[in-house]
Amino acid sequence: xxxxxxxxxxxxxxxxxxxxxxxxxxxxxxxxxxxxxxxxxxxxxxxxxxxxxxxxxxxxxxxxxxxxxxxxxxxxxxxxxxxxxxxxxxxxxxxxxxxxxxxxxxxxxxxxxxxxxxxxxxxxxxxxxxxxxxxxxxxxxxxxxxxxxxxxxxxxxxxxxxxxxxxxxxxxxxxxxxxxxxxxxxxxxxxxxxxxxxxxxxxxxxxxxxxxxxxxxxxxxxxxxxxxxxxxxxxxxxxxxxxxxxxxxxxxxxxxxxxxxxxxxx
Amino acid sequence: xxxxxxxxxxxxxxxxxxxxxxxxxxxxxxxxxxxxxxxxxxxxxxxxxxxxxxxxxxxxxxxxxxxxxxxxxxxxxxxxxxxxxxxxxxxxxxxxxxxxxxxxxxxxxxxxxxxxxxxxxxxxxxxxxxxxxxxxxxxxxxxxxxxxxxxxxxxxxxxxxxxxxxxxxxxxxxxxxxxxxxxxxxxxxxxxxxx
Numbered sequence: 229x230x231x232x233x234x235x236x237x238x239x240x241x242x243x244x245x246x247x248x249x250x251x252x253x254x255x256x257x258x259x260x261x262x263x264x265x266x267x268x269x270x271x272x273x274x275x276x277x278x279x280x281x282x283x284x285x286x287x288x289x290x291x292x293x294x295x296x297x298x299x300x301x302x303x304x305x306x307x308x309x310x311x312x313x314x315x316x317x318x319x320x321x322x323x324x325x326x327x328x329x330x331x332x333x334x335x336x337x338x339x340x341x342x343x344x345x346x347x348x349x350x351x352x353x354x355x356x357x358x359x360x361x362x363x364x365x366x367x368x369x370x371x372x373x374x375x376x377x378x379x380x381x382x383x384x385x386x387x388x389x390x391x392x393x394x395x396x397x398x399x400x401x402x403x404x405x406x407x408x409x410x411x412x413x414x415x416x417x418x419x420x421x422x423x424x425x426x427x428x429x430x431x432x433x434x435x436x437x438x439x440x441x442x443x444x445x446x447x448x449x450x451x452x453x454x455x456x457x458x459x460x461x462x463x464x465x466x467x468x469x470x471x472x473x474x475x476x477x478x479x480x481x482x483x484x485x486x487x488x489x490x491x492x493x494x
Numbered sequence: 495x496x497x498x499x500x501x502x503x504x505x506x507x508x509x510x511x512x513x514x515x516x517x518x519x520x521x522x523x524x525x526x527x528x529x530x531x532x533x534x535x536x537x538x539x540x541x542x543x544x545x546x547x548x549x550x551x552x553x554x555x556x557x558x559x560x561x562x563x564x565x566x567x568x569x570x571x572x573x574x575x576x577x578x579x580x581x582x583x584x585x586x587x588x589x590x591x592x593x594x595x596x597x598x599x600x601x602x603x604x605x606x607x608x609x610x611x612x613x614x615x616x617x618x619x620x621x622x623x624x625x626x627x628x629x630x631x632x633x634x635x636x637x638x639x640x641x642x643x644x645x646x647x648x649x650x651x652x653x654x655x656x657x658x659x660x661x662x663x664x665x666x667x668x669x670x671x672x673x674x675x676x677x678x679x680x681x682x683x684x685x686x687x688x689x
Contacts, residue, residue: 270686280624299513
């Protein structure tokens, strides 16, 4: 190793990122070469000063302020409540990403660094049906993440809480068996090939609580707090739509695959 | 007998809405996250705000955290992205609005006062020189782009490997290495001017 090569290796040497042999070669050169040794010392000095500078800056910070500010926000951080919306009038926001999936969340809340997010929330509040397509994507890997913020009030909300978070085998269906007063809400997640079966399955359960149904072949559904998430859809070219059916008090998520439709298998 | 829960246990519990578990995670990582964010922003209030926002965002998304990366690289990723966003917002603001309120952009006189308080028995000349050096480093960091800042802080403060930094920054290891090299050279040049 000469000076030129050592200079190229000095960062990785200093950071311990060289393999054993290169490490040894670089070390042998640096211990014999004044110039390279100075370079290495400069790295050490920089690191020391940098750490001191930042330590000094955060020295007086009261760390308890962090949790004190975070804690009150946590109740609302997952499954956001939309102001003025009731359980019966489920609303959604939506986001899509070819690779990352689709996130439907309430009013644009629940954004997440793991997914590209487009906010359909404000338009969804107009009570219209939304439909959009996932452009391309690869079979099986096509990932759809739907999150419905289920907003409830009073006993309905309590029922929803009671029933949320149940996942049958971690794969297929999640049903909320709460017992809300009055007309209970229901939710059906439907995949195109299984629409009829799902329609049947989506009829109210004995307990009359919110009901979420999805077939394994459609994708993975899980619930978390007041959210229903369809995390993946096993079709390469899927489109997703959602609408409310007030007559039956049902909100339908419709996931359709263009190729299946085109091939007549639907 | 108290059994210390593993990070993954805490992540899973927090994912199911356990606030106490999440609190433990916050307490484990708050200082480290704050250090990186402070290094990027050099503004105490802004850094606290971004750190808080980081944990709030993390709680929102923790149910979807799959554990294929370590929790700390995941949390750093959120923090660094938020810090970069914050900085970009600040840059877009008119100059009059961006006056900092942290008290960290100290005038030289303030530094001298501070050092006098901190090192009553030390060599005042050396202490002052050290303080000025640190101040100079902070200013030199400010001259780096957010991406260069993030890379050097994650490496020097947190000791993340190139691989981990590449996951946080979502770039290749080669990019990490070149950013790190550039940032070090730039900062070292500043230090040399001073010494």
